[in-house]
Amino acid sequence: MTNTTIEIILYGAEQLCPSCVNLPSSKETFEWLEAAISRKFPDQPFKMTYVDIYQPPEESEKEAFAKRVIEEDLFYPVVVIKDKIVGEGNPRLKTIFSELEKYGYKSM
Structure with a gap:
């Protein structure tokens, strides 16, 4: 188990990605992902942050990445852990869980 947070x-937007018509919204994906990670890695700290790509916070890294999502036409929502894209459009739990395990997270 890890004590590191x-x-x-999750970078997304209110409107659905044009290529993601039948998928959940970015906010729905955020909530689903947060719940799934909490179940998979109970009592292990993590922080979920939602960034609207059209109204990013005034933090240079998040603002720059939000701009990149738009300019490179990435399929959003885009899930990022430690500057690495681990999900795009319809993120896969297996990929996200695998990345967290690299940082010491243990499934229960």
Whole structure:
């Protein structure tokens, strides 16, 4: 088990990605992902952050990445852990869980 808190950032938008018509919204994906990680890694700290790509916070890294999502036409929501894209469009739990395990998270 880890005591380190990893920040998981989900970049999304209110409107659906044009290529993601039948998928849940970015906010719904954020809530689903937060619940799934909490169940998989109970009592292990993590921080979920939602960033609206069209209204990013005034933090240079998050603002720059939000701009990148728009400019590179990435399929959002985009899930990022430690500057690494681990999910895009319809993120896969297996990929996200695997990345967290690299940082010492243990499934229960």
